[in-house]
Amino acid sequence: MPERETIVISGVGLASPNGNSLPEFRANLLGGVSGVRPWEIRHVGKTLAGVCSFDPLRHQSKKELRRGTRAGSLAVYCANEALADAGVDLGRYDPARVGVYTGITEHGNVETENEIHQVSQYAFDLAYWSHHHNPRTVANNPAGEVTLNLGLKGPAYSIGGACAAGNMGLIHAAQMLLLGEVDIALGGGVSEAIHTFGIFASFKAQGALAAHAEPARASRPFDADRNGIVVSEGGCLYVLERKSDALRRGARLLAEIAGWNVNSDGHDFVLPSAEGQNACMRGALAHAGLAPEDIDVLNTHATATPSGDEVECAAIRAVFSDSPRTFVNNTKSYIGHAMGAAGALELAGNLPSFVDQVVHPTINLERLDPRCELRNLVANEPRKISRCDHVLNMSFGMLGINSALIVRRPRA
């Protein structure tokens, strides 16, 4: 089999509850700044959420904003920011050779709830149901809004992978580049989840919605007092390209894609499986041709549910117990669970470690749950390490979908 061409990341655009660019996001991850705040939503009332503050009008007209969705806005913002960060002039590319792959946990709940609310105000007369409902709720909406905004004509669609989707947007982008289907790909994930009451209500019904008197302390992975998920919105899209193309145009490289794995537990609707996660991590390592001790930073999925964190830690211990150089962290402790955007955002926050060899910590870890003990868990304070060549990013989702993505420090 011929050697696989290397796929690189040359730009990133993100909207996180605690930052609207990678430098801002990273500074807040190193500074312990949370993006979780009080939030109120129809039928649920007062709760908490990770809320973004990016300016959608930076890249959209008011009409685009009115017509589209929050997920579309997030995708458009991230796509424009990523292209600018990568120094890509789209005018130099065939628009039919540009792909967009937005990982989504779900899409359409927000818009459907809004329409139902609307018609409920008119005795459920469907004459008041908007003609915008279908274009807003189709699964390709976020990627499609990017194509409308940028005039792209290539393959652009969503990757539905529950909360494993952020990684999968990147993975699919890499696959499309390797297949030669596109020359530039925007891949990552988006989430408008805080605007659907259904997600909050369902997590609450499941006993998995976080509550805390201080919003910034609500998301507490691995902590003995963790009590569930903080739902967040966000987006993160990367510019990916073949390394040969990137070098030809003199691009600055943020990372190289080293390997990945996506698998399924085949086990349960909601309960995770250490066995499935274990297989996913090992699959990604095998794909990258790496051993566990080659991984310098491992970003966990942990959402701060009592059982989820415990299962994940068991899976990590099984694979990395003999790997003293692997440092472990978590991003949801700052921003909550950005669903389809989570994997993509969480990877972004760790990319600067290739340059500064600093691992951002997980915050809100005051009393470690003994069932979540992990060697080299970086807690509450950043940790300087001697080298950072590989980052492993893990994301898991309902119905037992797992994704693991390994990126490496760019090689000259």
Next chain:
Amino acid sequence: MNDSDIQIAIKDIIAQIAPDEDLSQLDPAVRLREQIELDSMDFLDIVMELRKLYGVQVPEADYKELATLDGCVNYLRPKLAGKTLHCAARV
């Protein structure tokens, strides 16, 4: 309620539907779609707003009557008679 009030109420709706457009120079006798960017989905939004705000039903066969501001005023005058108009644009 006079024709000017009706025109303001219609412009108020259009301002929401086409928020990037300058409506101050609209010629009431010229087709709206020739003056501002307004597509069929926007047009359906205008019809929806008339339904929501004033309970006015515009059957599809009558859409052509709403092509210009003058056309809107003429068509809506009897349908809006006795109703309170929402005219945010006036203030």
